[in-house]
Amino acid sequence: MSGKRIALVTCLQLPEPDPDELWLATAVQNRGVAAEVCAWDDPAVPWHQMDAAVLRSTWNYPDCHSDFIRWATKVNGLTRLYNPLETVIWNSNKRYLLELFEWGFPVVPTTVVGKTQPVDGFTGWPQAEEWVVKPAISAGSRGTKRFHHTQRNETIRHIQLLQTRGDVLVQPYLKSVEERGEHAVVVIDNEVSHAVRKTARFEGDDEHVSQAVVPTAQETALAMAVLEKIGRKLPYARVDMAPDDQGNPLIMELELIEPSLFLKQCPKALERLADTLVGL
The missing domain is CATH 3.30.1490 (Dna Ligase; domain 1)
Structure with a gap:
């Protein structure tokens, strides 16, 4: 091991298992860097000893949003936080969809x-x-x-x-989600790697996703245009889309804090993300 330590940040009580966690931790450690799964809401974690804190499955934050933002602000002063603090704050409230619309991007009417x-x-x-x-x-x-x-x-x-x-x-509610499914387009280190098809999910539902699929040219272009507009190079991102009545992609959500990246479905994306994190 190189002595470098990367925290893969989760929470003490996960609402559901994180399918990416073991795959990503193993891939990082195989590169000679310690990957430590740490809960953001565990006061015993020595964040100042970490070379980076990478948000992965902090999925309880909506229940304690203010506490989470205070924690992220504090940790941002102790180590390098990914994605960056300003991105986390902006993306933590789905009002960002209104801003994307004002910027001229096709967004599900909100x-x-x-x-x-x-x-x-x-x-x-x-x-x-x-x-x-x-x-x-x-x-x-x-x-x-x-x-x-x-x-x-x-x-x-x-x-x-x-x-x-x-x-x-x-x-x-977009009927196209039933017919074609929602596409979650995954971007690793500023490059679209893959997508998965997701079924519609509502409170109490399990998530059902496909194997990796190739995003369309429209989906790829839209994902990259949005991230370029944000103006920050991010280690990871996910842009969820569904087609409108004419088949053109609409942005459903922009996931920049703790998205599942479906790394098991795309080994190349796993390797690229591990390389990116080791190089932070």
């Missing part, structure tokens, strides 16, 4: 209902047969539900429930 905004008389309903309602700060589809447009009262009650914790997103 209305944000503020935490204190009255829902009675709400006029931002999507022009769609079905709607998706989700927290603006969330992970793993927690709090994400699908409603038929005739279920307006049920939808309002769910929005009000989510408002007790923060802002809420209201979006149309």
